[in-house]
Amino acid sequence: MQNLQHWGEKLAAFGSDISRRNALALQPHPEQAHKPPLRRMLGELGSPAEVWGEMLRRRRAGQAYARAAIPRPVMLLPGFGTRPSRMHHMARSLENAGHRVSDWGLGFNLGPTEERFDLLLSRIEAMARKEREPLALVGWSLGGIFAREAARHAPASICKVITMGTPFSGHRRANNAWRAYQWVTGHEVENAPVxxxxxxxxxxxTIAIWSPRxxxxxxxxxxxxxxxxxxxxxxxCNHLSFASHPGVIVEVLRQLDVDE
Known part of the structure; x- marks a missing residue:
């Protein structure tokens, strides 16, 4: 009987949590928060073809990525809802150019918590000690928010931050992802725990790479x-192309070579 009561309480709590998350996801979009139009959002479906087409064009033209003038330790931070493997092509390209590349070590990026952020800071500081020099952080979308915030807390361990399609300026809901973010994380974008x-x-x-598309x-x-x-x-490029688009990789390599 006690087991049934225990499971009943757990199911009730689960249902309450789902209802709360649904309510967060169904909040109206603020009129003052301008987001990309629907046609651009639908255009994201063509991201794989966009990336492969650009890769093929570069291969046919015999274009190779430039070697790093200043080899650096680089950490890649994935976008919301993605894992480090989504940045594999960029990681391999930076390594081939001469950089020493690692991922953020936290698996899927399902939003910020104080615990995850503290783990990230510990990893950054440990790697900077191991490398005997500060890291360059390259963050895609929400990964760039983590990168910018890490640089505020541990500037001695970070030499520069490069963001790609990261929503750090203006209204927090000036995007088409805030509803999914609120459902997954369980908090409003304005009330992030970090x-x-x-x-x-x-x-x-701090360098912001952005796309009008x-x-x-x-x-x-x-x-x-x-x-x-x-x-x-x-x-x-499209938002979903940032992590592997050759044009973006060329620009990341160029910015890593800038001796600030």
């Missing part, structure tokens, strides 16, 4: 304003 104010620039060189994050949110990053670099 970062309270995303816009101020971290105390390290982004169908998930509004370009202005990923580009940022003067004072919120050091440089903003436009590329032409």
């Amino acid at each position: 970062a309270s104010d995303l816009a101020p620039k971290p105390p390290v060189p 982004d169908g998930v994050v509004h370009p202005r949110s990923a580009c940022g304003r003067a004072g919120e990053r050091d440089r903003a670099i436009p590329v032409r």
